[in-house]
Each structure stands twice: as C-alpha cells, then as structure tokens.
Amino acid sequence: MTTVMEKKTETGRLVPGTPLLEVRDLHVEFKTRDGIAKAVNGVNYSVAAGETLAVLGESGSGKSVTAQTIMGILDMPPGRVASGEILFRGQDMLKMSGEERRQIRGQKIAMIFQDALSSLNPVLSVGYQLGEMFRVHRGASRKEAKAKAIELMDRVRIPAAAQRVGDYPHQFSGGMRQRIMIAMALALEPDLIIADEPTTALDVTVQAQVMDLLAELQAEYHMGLILITHDLGVVADVADKIAVMYAGRIVETAPVHQLYANPAHPYTKGLLRSIPRLDQKGEELYAIKGLPPNLLKVPAGCAFNPRCDAATDLCRTETPALHQVMDKDGAELAGRRSACHLWKETLHG
Amino acid sequence: MGRFVARRLLQMIPVFLGTTALIFFMVHVLPGDPVAAMWGDKAADPAQLAAKRHQLGLDQPLLQQYVTYMGHLLTGDFGTTMGQRKVIDVISAAMPVTVRLTLMAFGVEVVFGVLIGLFAGLRRGKAFDKGTLVITLLLISIPVPVLGFLFQTVFADQLKLVTPTVQDSMNFGQLLLPAVVLGSLSLAYVARLTRTSIVENVRADYMRTAVAKGLPRRRVIGTHLLRNSMIPVITFLGTDLGALMGGAIVTESIFNVKGVGNAMYHAINQSDGATVSGFVAVLVLVFLAASLIVDLLYAVLDPRIRYA
Numbered sequence: 001m002t003t004v005m006e007k008k009t010e011t012g013r014l015v016p017g018t019p020l021l022e023v024r025d026l027h028v029e030f031k032t033r034d035g036i037a038k039a040v041n042g043v044n045y046s047v048a049a050g051e052t053l054a055v056l057g058e059s060g061s062g063k064s065v066t067a068q069t070i071m072g073i074l075d076m077p078p079g080r081v082a083s084g085e086i087l088f089r090g091q092d093m094l095k096m097s098g099e100e101r102r103q104i105r106g107q108k109i110a111m112i113f114q115d116a117l118s119s120l121n122p123v124l125s126v127g128y129q130l131g132e133m134f135r136v137h138r139g140a141s142r143k144e145a146k147a148k149a150i151e152l153m154d155r156v157r158i159p160a161a162a163q164r165v166g167d168y169p170h171q172f173s174g175g176m177r178q179r180i181m182i183a184m185a186l187a188l189e190p191d192l193i194i195a196d197e198p199t200t201a202l203d204v205t206v207q208a209q210v211m212d213l214l215a216e217l218q219a220e221y222h223m224g225l226i227l228i229t230h231d232l233g234v235v236a237d238v239a240d241k242i243a244v245m246y247a248g249r250i251v252e253t254a255p256v257h258q259l260y261a262n263p264a265h266p267y268t269k270g271l272l273r274s275i276p277r278l279d280q281k282g283e284e285l286y287a288i289k290g291l292p293p294n295l296l297k298v299p300a301g302c303a304f305n306p307r308c309d310a311a312t313d314l315c316r317t318e319t320p321a322l323h324q325v326m327d328k329d330g331a332e333l334a335g336r337r338s339a340c341h342l343w344k345e346t347l348h349g
Numbered sequence: 350m351g352r353f354v355a356r357r358l359l360q361m362i363p364v365f366l367g368t369t370a371l372i373f374f375m376v377h378v379l380p381g382d383p384v385a386a387m388w389g390d391k392a393a394d395p396a397q398l399a400a401k402r403h404q405l406g407l408d409q410p411l412l413q414q415y416v417t418y419m420g421h422l423l424t425g426d427f428g429t430t431m432g433q434r435k436v437i438d439v440i441s442a443a444m445p446v447t448v449r450l451t452l453m454a455f456g457v458e459v460v461f462g463v464l465i466g467l468f469a470g471l472r473r474g475k476a477f478d479k480g481t482l483v484i485t486l487l488l489i490s491i492p493v494p495v496l497g498f499l500f501q502t503v504f505a506d507q508l509k510l511v512t513p514t515v516q517d518s519m520n521f522g523q524l525l526l527p528a529v530v531l532g533s534l535s536l537a538y539v540a541r542l543t544r545t546s547i548v549e550n551v552r553a554d555y556m557r558t559a560v561a562k563g564l565p566r567r568r569v570i571g572t573h574l575l576r577n578s579m580i581p582v583i584t585f586l587g588t589d590l591g592a593l594m595g596g597a598i599v600t601e602s603i604f605n606v607k608g609v610g611n612a613m614y615h616a617i618n619q620s621d622g623a624t625v626s627g628f629v630a631v632l633v634l635v636f637l638a639a640s641l642i643v644d645l646l647y648a649v650l651d652p653r654i655r656y657a
Contacts, residue, residue: 071561072560073557073560073561075552102563102564102565103563104563105560105561105562105563106561106562106563106564107563110561110562111561113554113557113558113561115554118553118554118555119554119555119557119558120555120558121555121558121559121573121576121577122555122577122651122652122653123576123577123580123650123651123652123653124572124573124576125652132562132564133562136562136563136564136565136568137563168652168653170652170653184558184562
C-alpha cells in the first residue's frame with residue numbers, strides 16, 4: 001500500500017497523555033423565536049491521540065452541538081458560542097480565522113455523520129467526492145484523485161472498489177455508504193475523527209461491522225475518536241472513556257467499564273436500567289420518568305432533579321459541580337467525576 | 350439511454366402530426382375566403398376563383414388537402430404562400446431573426462436569473478432577497494406589451510439610448526431591448542425558482558459534509574450547491590425555450606422585428622394555411638428537440654434518474 005496507508009511521521013505525534021483536543025467550559029446558545037435556548041452549558045472534555053471518548057446522551061442533550069462547534073460547522077446564526085475554549089494541540093480554534101479553521105477541517109479533524117445517504121452529495125459519484133479531498137487539499141490531478149479514491153474504498157473493504165468508484169451514493173447499501181463516509185474522513189489521515197451517531201441509521205448486523213471497522217482503523221492510524229451516540233450498546237466495546245451529557249452539561253465521566261459496573265449519577269443509572277435484558281423477559285421495561293428539559297427553561301439547581309427519585313431540596317436549588325469521585329476508602333478514582341450532590345450515595349449506597 | 354432516445358424520437362411523430370393537423374384545420378375554419386382576398390376589393394369572376402381554387406388544391410376535401418400537404422412536407426416541400434412565394438423562403442428569412450432574438454433573451458434569462466436567484470437564496474431574508482422577490486413579482490404581473498411600451502418610453506424616448514423600433518432585424522445591438530423585454534418574464538421565474546432551490550439545498554446534509562471536508566466556500570457553492578439546485582431550473586429552461594419563440598410574436602410586433610411572429614401575424618390575417626402550418630411545423634420540431642435535450646441533460650445532472 002502506498003502513501004495513504006503510511007504511518008505518521010514522528011514529528012506529527014504528540015507526547016503520550018497530552019490531550020489532542022480539549023474543550024473547556026464551552027457554552028453554546030441558539031436564538032429562537034421564544035428566547036435563547038442554552039444547548040451547551042459549560043462542557044469540558046478531552047481526547048488524547050489513540051483514545052476513544054464516547055459522548056452519550058439523549059436527543060437535545062447538546063452532544064451533537066458540541067461536536068459541530070468543534071468542527072466549525074454550526075449554523076451561526078442562530079447558533080452562537082457564548083464562551084469557552086476549544087484547544088486543538090494547545091491552540092484555541094475559536095480564536096482562529098475562518099481560513100485557518102478550514103485548513104483544520106478534513107485535514108486534521110474529520111467528521112462522520114449519522115445519515116450517510118443525505119450526507120453524501122446525491123449528484124456526484126463517490127469517487128469524485130472521495131477524490132475531492134486530495135484535489136482540494138493536496139493538489140492531486142483527477143487521475144491521481146481517482147486512484148486514491150479506489151485505494152480508500154479498498155481500505156474500508158468495499159468490494160470491487162475499482163468498478164464502483166464511479167457509482168453514486170444511492171447505488172450503495174446503507175452500510176457501504178457509511179464505509180464511504182468513513183473513507184472520506186480517513187482520506188487525509190486526520191488526528192481526530194468525530195463520529196456523530198455513525199451506526200444509528202444502520203441495521204443491527206451492519207452496525208457491528210461498521211463499528212469494528214472504525215475501531216480498527218482508529219487503532220491503526222493512532223487517531224483520537226469522539227464517538228457520539230445515544231446507544232449504550234455501541235459504546236461498551238470500543239470506547240476508553242465515557243462522558244454522559246444531560247441538558248447541555250456533562251453529568252458523569254468515567255472509564256467505560258467502571259461506568260457500566262458502577263454509575264455515580266442517577267441519570268446514568270437510569271439509562272443503564274432502561275437497557276432491555278434477556279433475563280428480564282416478561283417484566284416491564286424500566287423508563288426514566290418525565291421528559292428531557294426544555295432548553296429555553298432548564299430547571300433550577302440540578303437539571304435532572306424533576307426526573308430524579310433521589311432529589312433533595314439541595315438538588316432543586318443548587319447546581320452541582322462536577323465532583324471528583326472517590327472509592328469507599330476515600331481514594332480518588334482516576335478519570336471519574338459526577339455532577340451529583342449525592343454521588344456518594346449513588347455510587348456506594 | 351439509446352432506447353430512451355429512440356422512444357422519445359418515435360413519440361415525436363404523433364405529437365408532430367397532431368399539432369400540424371390541429372393548426373391546419375384551425376386555419377381552414379378562420380373567417381374569410383383567402384382566394385377571394387387575392388382579388389382585393391375587385392369582384393372576381395367565379396370561374397377565375399374556381400380555377401384558382403383548383404390550382405391551389407383548395408377544392409379538394411380538407412383531409413385530402415392535409416394528406417397532400419404532409420406528403421409534400423416529408424419531401425421538404427413546404428408549399429407556396431398565397432402571394433406565390435415559397436414558404437420555405439419566408440421561413441428561412443424570418444427564422445434566423447427570431448432564433449437570434451430568442452437566444453439573446455434566453456441568455457439574459459439564464460445569466461441574470463440564475464445569478465440573482467443564487468445571491469438572493471444565499472442572503473435569504475436580507476434586503477437583496479426581499480428586493481428580488483418584490484421586483485420579480487412585479488415583472489411577472491406586468492403584461493409583456495405594457496413592459497415593452499415602458500421600455501420604449503424610458504430607453505428610447507427619454508434616455509435616447511436606442512431607437513424605439515428595430516430598423517435592422519439582424520443587428521444584435523438593436524435586438525437587445527426586445528430581447529430583454531422578451532426574456533424578462535422568464536428571468537423573473539428563473540430567479541425565483543433558483544432562489545427557492547438554493548434556499549432548500551443550502552441547509553442540506555451534504556452541504557454540511559462539504560464544509561466539514563474543509564472545501565473552500567467557492568467550491569462548496571459552485572460544485573455542491575449549484576449542481577443540485579439547478580435541476581428544477583433546467584427543467585423550466587427547457588420548456589421555456591419553446592415558449593420564448595412563441596412569445597416572440599407579441600414582442601416582435603411591439604418592436605417591429607421582422608421575425609417569425611411578424612410573418613405568422615400576416616399569414617394568419619391572410620388565412621394563409623400553408624405558411625402558418627409551415628411555421629408551426631418548424632416551431633413544434635424546435636420545441637420537441639429542446640425538451641428532449643433537457644430530459645437528457647436532466648439525467649446527466651441527476652444520476653438518480655435512469656432512462657430505460
């Protein structure tokens with residue numbers, strides 16, 4: 001295999017442990033007819049090279065808005081970044097010029113979207129859309145771009161790539177289309193890939209294939225990966241750490257297996273309980289009561305308090321900080337934080 | 350694709366026969382006797398009239414006349430006018446003028462319509478967009494003769510930039526004003542259609558992908574947005590090309606352009622069936638060819654459409 005498959009040079013690598021991307025206290029608002037909707041309220045997270053961060057949350061929790069803000073593809077207006085920093089390799093992208101950000105998009109940070117059919121241009125061949133990356137960013141000729149496109153399609157295991165390079169998106173199956181989206185994101189070997197619900201629109205059997213492929217390529221290229229999903233099942237196998245979002249805030253972060261075994265926030269606990277399990281056959285499925293809050297009118301105190309069984313008066317008045325979570329002996333659990341006043345009771349009780 | 354073209358070409362035959370037959374019979378039922386009109390105010394000898402009728406084949410049954418006419422048409426013989434000129438000569442004198450006028454109007458319509466629509470669509474809700482919507486609505490509401498006289502008054506009488514009517518029908522400069530008048534209605538439609546299409550497509554998911562790929566704005570708009578937005582516009586333009594040639598009749602008479610419209614007007618006045626039918630036959634062919642080209646272009650623009 002040629003250049004696309006070559007490993008990155010050492011100079012391009014980061015010191016292990018240094019975050020590739022760091023989001024600091026990000027606030028994003030939308031101006032609507034009824035007032036200002038606070039979609040993202042102080043989100044903090046970071047991803048290192050080779051690491052996978054899963055961002056979990058319901059629709060409207062702000063997970064996609066955060067991703068679009070990182071990518072610089074948020075519709076502005078009505079969207080607006082109220083405050084915060086997005087550091088890529090230590091540089092605040094929110095302070096960069098439009099041209100500097102464009103140079104990062106696609107080359108350094110790439111994105112995979114949920115619905116590959118509508119996300120690919122219906123009137124351009126997939127080969128053209130893949131090759132465009134090389135033509136625009138690398139000055140490749142049409143012929144070179146086509147060769148690269150075939151190589152990429154091979155890489156994401158699309159059968160008969162050389163014959164199918166001229167086909168159009170509607171001529172592929174859903175799984176194949178998502179592979180093309182992945183290939184497009186990988187084209188210029190970015191440092192970070194943001195995958196916004198990459199498997200939601202796919203059949204369950206195809207979901208696993210696409211997820212495995214993504215995880216495999218990520219490991220091979222040593223990329224950071226932000227995996228946005230509402231599906232707890234997708235996350236378990238591939239993620240290193242999880243950030244759970246609720247009403248535009250991160251409510252819990254933890255290494256993936258610790259979160260599954262022992263959640264430290266009532267919302268996470270509720271999410272985990274609501275997964276259907278075979279041993280509960282015949283029993284009623286658990287559902288968190290109530291609905292996610294209206295972003296125009298987020299409840300005072302903890303945004304989750306109206307839906308929480310354990311809520312106290314404190315929860316209704318004071319917004320909880322993102323507490324460091326400790327084990328029973330008072331030792332800090334690395335990477336574990338919970339935005340719950342009652343994290344101790346939730347975790348140990 | 351080949352089969353599609355073949356089928357479309359075959360479909361043209363009944364359409365062509367139908368339209369020419371319709372016109373042929375309609376000219377026949379027009380009031381007035383074309384043969385008697387040849388003698389003007391003088392009373393003609395009935396024997397002379399009958400002889401003339403027989404010479405022109407007008408004494409035969411109408412259906413017979415039509416079959417004879419079509420038979421001649423197939424061999425390229427368009428017949429003669431009442432004034433004993435060859436119809437083909439009249440057509441070949443008038444056609445280049447109208448084609449020139451139509452193409453100029455079409456060019457104005459495409460270039461300005463698409464550009465205005467594009468900018469209005471990209472600046473949705475801003476002053477330029479609102480202005481475009483108001484002005485195009487105004488253009489659509491004004492009848493062509495009114496617009497023609499308005500243009501004559503402003504550009505010829507007031508500003509003295511051009512002569513009010515066309516002196517030389519083959520002069521591009523003189524045809525410009527009629528071309529703008531002819532194209533203005535379609536220009537308004539094209540601008541509105543383009544604007545709507547742009548507004549719809551600019552928020553599409555694939556546009557977000559194009560931006561996320563780090564493509565420069567010019568490429569995002571020029572390649573990704575315009576390719577998709579032009580599909581409905583091209584459909585309109587195809588049918589409009591034929592409509593423009595027909596619509597030129599009114600514009601030509603306002604500006605005294607010696608084109609198809611002018612010739613047809615005189616032919617209809619004289620109940621000159623052969624001339625009218627000849628022009629219609631040519632116009633129908635142009636119209637059918639234009640719509641076939643558009644359908645083929647459509648498949649090129651939108652690969653989701655497959656012809657079998």
